[in-house]
Amino acid sequence: MPRVATNTERLTVEQYLELEETATTRHEFVDGFMFAMAGATKFHNVITGNIYAKARIAVRSKANCGAYMENVKLRTPNGVGYYPDVVVSCDDDVNHLLIINPCLIVEVLSDSTEDIDRGEKLFNYQKIPSLKMYVLVRQDKKFLECYKRNAAGTWEYSILEETGSLEFSCADFSMTLKEIYEDVPFEI
Numbered sequence: 001m002p003r004v005a006t007n008t009e010r011l012t013v014e015q016y017l018e019l020e021e022t023a024t025t026r027h028e029f030v031d032g033f034m035f036a037m038a039g040a041t042k043f044h045n046v047i048t049g050n051i052y053a054k055a056r057i058a059v060r061s062k063a064n065c066g067a068y069m070e071n072v073k074l075r076t077p078n079g080v081g082y083y084p085d086v087v088v089s090c091d092d093d094v095n096h097l098l099i100i101n102p103c104l105i106v107e108v109l110s111d112s113t114e115d116i117d118r119g120e121k122l123f124n125y126q127k128i129p130s131l132k133m134y135v136l137v138r139q140d141k142k143f144l145e146c147y148k149r150n151a152a153g154t155w156e157y158s159i160l161e162e163t164g165s166l167e168f169s170c171a172d173f174s175m176t177l178k179e180i181y182e183d184v185p186f187e188i
Contacts, residue, residue: 005033013079017097020081026071029081030120037083040070043139043184044108048085050182051106051137051175055088058173065090067171074099076124088171091130101130103170108137122147126155132170139184142177 010032011019019034020027027034040048048069055067067088074082075098084105091101105125107117117136125134126147134147143161148169150156160166165176 006036007034013075013081016081017073020073021097026083028083029079030124031080038110038112040108041110041139044085044110046183047108047137047139047180048106050180051086054173054175054179055086055104055168055171058168058171059088059090062090062172065171068099072099073097074102074105077127077129078124080124082121082124088168089130090170102128103130103132104135104168105131105133106135106137108139110139133168135166135168137180142181144177144180 006027011029011034012032013029016027016029016034020029026037028037029035052067052069059065059067065088067086069086070083072083072087074084074087076082081098084102085108086104086106087099087102088104089099089102091103107113107121109117122134125131132149136145138144142163143159144166146158146160146166148156148158160177163177165174166180167174
């Protein structure tokens with residue numbers, strides 16, 4: 001589903017940040033244009049919360065590390081601004097409004113964002129030098145996809161379906177699919 005920009009003229013990153021600071025709706029920022037973000041389902045929120053809670057516990061005692069969810073902006077090297085569902089940064093980001101050095105990004109897929117998460121965001125996220133892992137999580141079944149940067153800098157792709165666990169290496173924690181989908185009431 002194509003997105004429709006809320007502005008008709010291209011903005012600079014600075015103009016976007018200024019507008020976003022007082023906006024009542026969150027907007028992602030791509031190629032000079034702002035795109036309003038849709039709301040989430042209860043399942044989306046539960047899955048995001050489960051991953052965030054585990055990430056937060058894992059990194060809270062590490063110097064310069066933080067785990068964030070949904071309402072914190074991430075800036076890519078080409079100036080694109082997103083609000084990832086879960087993001088972990090273990091670098092000293094000095095800007096309190098933006099994350100610029102994430103090591104982990106998680107997006108929970110929905111019908112309205114799946115194409116963007118798999119295409120545009122994957123493309124832009126993989127340009128972030130500090131990023132080690134990008135995870136896509138379905139909310140309608142126990143299924144996740146992981147893009148992980150190896151030691152040579154190449155991205156490797158893997159899938160987890162129904163059972164198993166995923167090692168979130170940059171944040172030093174792992175989660176089983178059962179933990180990720182805890183309190184999501186569907187049957188496999």
